[in-house]
Amino acid sequence: MSKRENYLSWDEYFMGIAFLSGMRSKDPSTQVGACIIDEDKKIIGIGYNGFPHGSSDDEMPWEREGEFLETKYPYVVHAELNAILNSIKSLKNCTIYVTHFPCNECAKAIVQAGIKKVVYFSDKHKDLDSTKASRKIFENANVEMAHLEILRENIVINFKD
Ligand SMILES: Nc1ccn([C@H]2C[C@H](O)[C@@H](COP(=O)(O)O)O2)c(=O)n1
Numbered sequence: 001m002s003k004r005e006n007y008l009s010w011d012e013y014f015m016g017i018a019f020l021s022g023m024r025s026k027d028p029s030t031q032v033g034a035c036i037i038d039e040d041k042k043i044i045g046i047g048y049n050g051f052p053h054g055s056s057d058d059e060m061p062w063e064r065e066g067e068f069l070e071t072k073y074p075y076v077v078h079a080e081l082n083a084i085l086n087s088i089k090s091l092k093n094c095t096i097y098v099t100h101f102p103c104n105e106c107a108k109a110i111v112q113a114g115i116k117k118v119v120y121f122s123d124k125h126k127d128l129d130s131t132k133a134s135r136k137i138f139e140n141a142n143v144e145m146a147h148l149e150i151l152r153e154n155i156v157i158n159f160k161d
């Protein structure tokens with residue numbers, strides 16, 4: 001019998017895990033996921049956007065607009081930072097898979113952690129100044145950026161039979 005042909009590539013696998021992780025997010029508008037792997041392709045950190053420990057998902061605001069302190073923005077921990085903080089070992093020369101291109105704050109954390117490659121799926125905010133700053137931060141630190149195009153339409157997990 002020959003091997004299966006339609007198995008997941010490494011890129012699809014790690015980006016799939018980033019997406020699955022993002023599905024844990026309670027943010028009603030944007031769910032972001034991140035998955036960090038080491039040079040041996042071992043997963044060493046996973047994260048999604050959410051409020052810090054101790055802050056209730058039900059009591060904190062998920063608003064995008066209004067008085068700054070009444071919105072989610074000053075409180076939410078970004079997926080990339082959560083993945084970095086959740087990592088189980090040094091991130092030197094690691095790769096981070098992210099569902100969305102990192103913001104400039106996450107870019108700084110990614111560089112300082114020693115991550116050397118960013119593989120991203122969506123770049124929908126590429127024209128924002130903060131995204132331009134991210135690119136500059138990555139370029140200055142020689143962090144490789146790679147857009148991942150996934151050819152298959154979906155990955156199905158079937159929990160029935
Ligand atoms: N690098 C990023 C950028 C954003 N996020 C999170 C922060 C928010 O929960 C959400 C963005 O919300 P929106 O302004 O689209 O309503 O995404 C992140 O985790 N990592």
Ligand SMILES: [Zn+2]
Pocket residue numbers: 078079080102103104105106107
């Ligand atoms: Zn961020």
